[in-house]
Amino acid sequence: MPKDTFMNLPFEKQSLILDVAIKEFHDKGYDLASISSIVEKAQIAKGSFYQYFEGKDDLFKHIVVIINDKKTQFAHPVILTFDQLNFFDWFKKMLFATFEFLKSYPVLAKISVDFWKHSSTHTKERILGEEMNRTHEFLTVFIEKAVQKNELRNDISIEYLARYISSQLAFFNDYLLETYDDLTLVSEKNLEKIITTFLSILEHGTKNHS
Template sequence: MPKQTFFNLPEEKREKILQEVMTEFRDNAYDLASINRIVERSGISKGSFYQYFEDKEDVYFYLLQIIGDKKLQYLGPTISRIMDIGFYEALRKIYEAGIEFALEHPDYLTIGNRMMRDGGTMVRKLQEKFGGQSDALFSMLLEKGIERGEIRPDIEVPLVARLLMNMQMTVVEYFFEKHQEVGYSKEILSELNVFIEMVEKGIS
């Protein structure tokens, strides 16, 4: 998390720094992202950067936290409506909302995709830091699905919840890569049914 000195800055200056942070991590993998470029474009000194953040990892995690909070806020209305519908319809609604969020915030999608591709220790740290909320949502849906008889009772709920969370990111990335040459639109959503049917019935 940023230091209090960052929050003491005028809002306009905070937003400028965060915009440059987002640009840097959008355009570069974590290992190649440069604090020097961030401070140069932000119009601050490197010393000031370290008055605001501990290091590159600190500002990266803060950016991901902002993105995650905005996504949860975006998904909020969907989540509040899905608890009383069937598991697979609920899954479809969540994945649809994830795609709609990405359509509205393509920079966030790029940053998320880079995060997953970075792999290794960083992804494990991110999972430890941010994975709990998404895991909890999918776990709750799975448990309700088991109660309704839609889902086998012998599944390992935490494992399947983690798989569904990771699959959501992969599905969004796949559809956007597939459509990037013709441009992104809500037509991507129409292809979700095939994927949801595969989850429900398997690939046999």
């Protein structure tokens, strides 16, 4: 939650500051990212920074919120279709949406992934607060429904299923980010193939065969 002073800034200045900050967090990770470096690159006075944000935590939190907003933009339309589709068809659409997000905001994706992976639970809670377990909780809800519809195995606890599928989603992220330097170069066909392979394993592993 940046201060009003930041929100009142001309859009371009906000953008510049955020871009610089995002690059900093991306390059160095949360702990090593430096406010001094950010203000220098953004050409603003140190004092100004502290009139925009409460401090490092506040800035980072704001960026996390932005990331979540972007993600939501891609995921939201797909989420709405859940009731009309089989779980795995729906999940496939989620993967395409995820890909689109990664392609559009690879840097944001990396920040998110890095922070998520590293950082003590303590740090995460301090900075993210309730923002924390969103993805996981949201997935749990849908998985629960899918189990009830007999689309997912019911011999495994929902909690475990949710963790597994979350981890798979993270794997999907990682795989794409590490395999391709520039996701815009991934052809439609190639993407289709990757997703099919991914889903094939997931489906065999988790669908209800009874």
